[in-house]
Amino acid sequence: MRAGLVSRTDIPNALTASRRIIGYLGEVGVEVAVETDTALALGITEGNTELSELDCDFMVTVGGDGTILRAAMEMKNPSTPILGVNMGRRGFLSEVGVPEAEWALDKVIGGDYTVEESLKVSGRCLETGERFPDALNEVLVASSLPSKMLLLGLNVDGEHIADVQADGAMVATPAGSTAYNMSAGGSIVSPMVNALSLTAVCPYSYFKSLVIPQESVITIELLKPRAEAMAIIDGRAYAALKPRFKVECSLSPNKTRFIRFRSFYSRIQKRIMAIQTP
Numbered sequence: 259m260r261a262g263l264v265s266r267t268d269i270p271n272a273l274t275a276s277r278r279i280i281g282y283l284g285e286v287g288v289e290v291a292v293e294t295d296t297a298l299a300l301g302i303t304e305g306n307t308e309l310s311e312l313d314c315d316f317m318v319t320v321g322g323d324g325t326i327l328r329a330a331m332e333m334k335n336p337s338t339p340i341l342g343v344n345m346g347r348r349g350f351l352s353e354v355g356v357p358e359a360e361w362a363l364d365k366v367i368g369g370d371y372t373v374e375e376s377l378k379v380s381g382r383c384l385e386t387g388e389r390f391p392d393a394l395n396e397v398l399v400a401s402s403l404p405s406k407m408l409l410l411g412l413n414v415d416g417e418h419i420a421d422v423q424a425d426g427a428m429v430a431t432p433a434g435s436t437a438y439n440m441s442a443g444g445s446i447v448s449p450m451v452n453a454l455s456l457t458a459v460c461p462y463s464y465f466k467s468l469v470i471p472q473e474s475v476i477t478i479e480l481l482k483p484r485a486e487a488m489a490i491i492d493g494r495a496y497a498a499l500k501p502r503f504k505v506e507c508s509l510s511p512n513k514t515r516f517i518r519f520r521s522f523y524s525r526i527q528k529r530i531m532a533i534q535t536p
Contacts, residue, residue: 259367260289262307262314262338264329266321267299272345275356276300276320279343282360286367309333316341316366316517319352323437326351327492330378330394336512339373341366350436350529353518366517374449374518376433377472380510381489384477385503390491392510395434398490399478399505400426400459402498408487411479412456414470421481424461429454429476429507433514436530438493445469446530449522454509472509479504 261283265276276292277300283290291314297306309332316339319325326342342352343359354362365371381390381397390397401408410427412419430439435447435455444457444467456476457467470476480487480503489497489505499505 260291260314262291262293262312262317262333263296264293264309264317264319264321264325265296265299266325266345267295269321269345271356272320273299275343275345275359278356279318279320279359279363282363286363288363288367314338318343318363320356321345322347322349323351324493327394327494330514331391331492331494336378336392337515339515339517341517348529350525351433351516353516353520362517362519365519372518374516374522376449376514376516377431377452377454378510378512378514379429379431379434379454379507381429381491381505381507383489383497383499383503384506385500388497390489390497391495392512393434393491394431394514395437395492396428396430396439397505397507398426398428398438398459399480399487399499400490402486402488406485407462408485409481410458411477411481412458412465413477413479414456414468415474419456419468420463420465422458422461422463422465424458424463426459426487427478428457428459429478430457431455434492436526439467440530443467446526454507474508476507477504478507 266272293309294306318341320343344352378392407423432447432449442459444455452472453469487499
């Protein structure tokens with residue numbers, strides 16, 4: 259069995275946890291391939307591998323949701339199961355905290371876990387033909403300038419839904435429904451529901467959010483003749499959009515797979531509802 263490992267490198271505690279995980283896996287006879295930036299931060303000079311070239315049976319991420327998003331976007335095999343060890347504030351996509359790391363690794367090695375498959379969104383600019391990296395959370399169309407609203411045409415399967423003035427609009431997956439989509443007023447969608455969300459960000463209209471079948475094709479069009487914007491994919495990849503450009507989003511053939519020991523609803527209770535309790 260071979261494990262991959264990628265960590266945040268700007269948090270000393272994350273690097274300490276990564277050293278501990280590498281040491282434990284070595285003790286139980288699991289080979290570890292460490293992603294290059296993580297390896298350099300840990301002072302490992304041999305055996306490190308770029309994420310895009312890393313072959314493993316499962317991937318361990320040490321950090322928050324941003325670390326998981328990076329792994330999901332860059333790793334060689336998109337279907338490699340991910341075990342998220344949380345060092346972030348909320349870490350909704352993560353499964354365990356650092357104190358549970360060894361317990362979780364024992365369960366993975368013993369095959370005592372379930373796999374949760376998460377949809378991804380494929381996006382492209384129709385005018386340029388540029389294809390964006392697959393998004394685990396969302397494809398967002400937003401203004402290039404702070405505090406500037408956009409006029410956006412929203413279409414589903416070729417049918418016009420609404421023109422909205424808003425800070426932006428996004429197409430989110432069920433995994434992404436608990437992230438920016440939720441903050442923007444969209445519904446939380448269970449990963450057991452095969453659907454996408456079309457959500458406006460701070461709209462000056464009655465339209466807020468719409469949950470649609472996974473087979474649907476969504477188009478977001480820039481309607482103002484002089485308003486430029488950006489397509490932002492999972493907060494990591496960016497593409498400039500000129501006036502009148504259209505972004506088309508649809509279901510990706512790829513899925514991200516998460517190692518789970520607990521239900522989705524327990525994560526909702528622990529990481530979202532709990533913060534509302536005084």
